[in-house]
Amino acid sequence: MADTEDDVVLYEVVEQHIGLVTLNRPAKRNAVNGAVARTLDAIVKQTEADPAIWAVVITSAEGPTFCAGADLAEVAAGRADELSTPDGGFAGFVEARRVKPWIAAVKGSALGGGLEISLACDLRVVSTETIVGLPEVKRGLIAGAGGIYRLPRQIPRAIALEMIATGEPIGAARAEALGLVNRVVPADQVVETALGLAKAICANAPIAVRESLQVARLAAEVPEDVSIAATRQAFDRLVVSEDFAEGPRAFVEKRAPRWTGR
Known part of the structure; x- marks a missing residue:
């Protein structure tokens, strides 16, 4: 080959x-x-x-x-x-x-x-x-x-x-x-x-997965206060996404969420 x-x-x-x-x-x-x-x-x-x-x-x-x-x-x-x-x-x-x-x-x-x-x-x-x-x-x-x-x-x-x-x-x-x-x-x-x-x-919200993994990957390498700050920053980025609103809405409406990755 x-x-x-x-x-x-x-x-x-x-x-x-x-x-x-x-x-x-x-x-x-x-x-x-x-x-x-x-x-x-x-x-x-x-x-x-x-x-x-x-x-x-x-x-x-x-x-x-x-x-x-x-x-x-x-x-x-x-x-x-x-x-x-x-x-x-x-x-x-x-x-x-x-x-x-x-x-x-x-x-x-x-x-x-x-x-x-x-x-x-x-x-x-x-x-x-x-x-x-x-x-x-x-x-x-x-x-x-x-x-x-x-x-x-x-x-x-x-x-x-x-x-x-x-x-x-x-x-x-x-x-x-x-x-x-x-x-x-x-x-x-x-x-x-x-x-x-x-x-x-x-099957999960892609932005939530990515933000979670970015914090988790560093968890064993940094002090806890750094992880706390990184988690807060991740949440701030997540909260403005379309998927952040879609998850609770789908739960209330008793249907599968429709993630967009936005």
Whole structure:
């Protein structure tokens, strides 16, 4: 398969308000090269700007690996700087500013950069065969695309430090027990399950979801007074929206709300 800007990452709208992104380099274990980074960066910006998209699922082409991280052939060729973008960081994704919820649908292993991409998402669905880990130290590297600071925020500190220092992975069942993933399902149900979560999100008022997530994402990193102030600011933005009036009105009229995202 040729690595063109058009086919290394696929994007489609699969359900009302839901986008589906597919990493599409199966012959390279969906590893990130420059084309992947540029394309994913553009897709993030596209979905953020599209008022019709309220949630996004990211998955990968068929194979045993969700994403192998950096394409080491590109690194060896001196093109490591192309694997990141100014706005998105590694893969054009892990440092991207996003307000809309993203769900990782991981059908294979997620090691190194693959885990870091999934850690940058809000929710994670994995297959029963999935293993996750940060093996960078085994190769004299660090998990510099967010792994070494996001993993300790997701699971108990001692376990995160063990995974980072030993480079050893854990299986899907333990990842679920530690709260690292939201669902563990057979591989052929991973995308369907992730889309189900996206549908559940999209049944709610999109502005309320986005404002809530922006506060919640920072909750473990900032003092409580900062969270209180951020919550008040979020409420001030929400109260002037059409959906803020629609929710109570629909409740009183005993009907399903008709969200507009405005």
